[in-house]
Amino acid sequence: TLQTVTVPATPEAFVFDPARTALMLIDMQRDFIEEGGFGQSLGNDVRLLKVAIAPCQAVLAAARAQGMLVIHTREGHRPDMSDAFPAKVDRGAPKLRIGDQGPMGRILIRGEPGHEIIPALSPIAGEPIIDKPGKGAFYATDLELLLRKRNIEALIVCGVTTEVCVHTTVREANDRGFRCLIPGDCCASYHPEFHAVSLRMFAAQGAIFGWVTDSQPLVNALQ
Ligand code: TIU
Numbered sequence: 632t633l634q635t636v637t638v639p640a641t642p643e644a645f646v647f648d649p650a651r652t653a654l655m656l657i658d659m660q661r662d663f664i665e666e667g668g669f670g671q672s673l674g675n676d677v678r679l680l681k682v683a684i685a686p687c688q689a690v691l692a693a694a695r696a697q698g699m700l701v702i703h704t705r706e707g708h709r710p711d712m713s714d715a716f717p718a719k720v721d722r723g724a725p726k727l728r729i730g731d732q733g734p735m736g737r738i739l740i741r742g743e744p745g746h747e748i749i750p751a752l753s754p755i756a757g758e759p760i761i762d763k764p765g766k767g768a769f770y771a772t773d774l775e776l777l778l779r780k781r782n783i784e785a786l787i788v789c790g791v792t793t794e795v796c797v798h799t800t801v802r803e804a805n806d807r808g809f810r811c812l813i814p815g816d817c818c819a820s821y822h823p824e825f826h827a828v829s830l831r832m833f834a835a836q837g838a839i840f841g842w843v844t845d846s847q848p849l850v851n852a853l854q
Contacts, residue, residue, distance in 0.1 A: 632698060638812065638852040640844040641834045645812045647785045649853070653700040653778060656687060657768065657790025657797050659752045660705055662745040664791065667734030669745070672727035675821035680791050683819040684751050686846035687789050690817055691752060693853040700781055703754045704761040704768045706796060707739045707746045714764045714771070767799035775807060785810040787849070788841075789817035794825040801833065805840035814846045 638645045662668035664680045671677050708715040712730050720729045729739045736743030761772050768774050786809050788801050797818050801811045820826035833841030
């Protein structure tokens with residue numbers, strides 16, 4: 632097990648202790664990444680998100696090999712939708728709304744096939760899954776409790792979409808004192824321009840709320 636890992640990153644190298652760092656995989660769910668889910672119901676091309684799968688697999692394997700804490704998140708709601716505000720459900724004019732019946736079950740509802748994490752990144756025993764009703768993984772969840780209990784001080788944040796749930800989670804984490812490293816190719820968006828500028832936003836102003844790298848330098852550093 633490595634004591635200290637140094638990863639080339641923007642705006643400067645990111646140094647972390649794997650024992651005090653968690654890998655977070657944000658919302659790598661069928662509802663966002665596969666045809667017939669929430670993402671497509673919003674009018675998006677889900678192929679744009681599939682590019683993040685292989686880089687996430689590589690980083691996940693390296694993190695598991697180091698015995699790092701791995702946390703998976705899922706965005707979704709209770710079947711009775713008592714945790715879904717109209718402000719979220721009524722947003723826009725999608726073909727299918729949250730809670731409606733789609734090809735992969737009810738959209739963004741816990742327990743439905745579409746809510747599951749894609750098989751390529753399935754959690755294994757001992758890896759916590761955080762079910763979150765919002766975009767950020769800290770809001771209305773016990774994520775912060777799990778991280779503090781393990782004495783975690785840094786996060787490596789992967790997942791979809793870059794400018795929505797990844798950004799919200801990194802901003803929440805930064806304000807709680809966690810340093811965040813984002814491997815850019817492990818994230819993706821339905822809007823490539825939003826993805827690109829989101830990565831720039833993390834690292835601007837001297838890493839105002841994050842450091843940005845890619846999967847390969849991170850995997851190399853974890854060997
Ligand atoms: N619509 C969109 O880009 N994202 C979300 O609604 N959720 C996540 O980013 N996970």
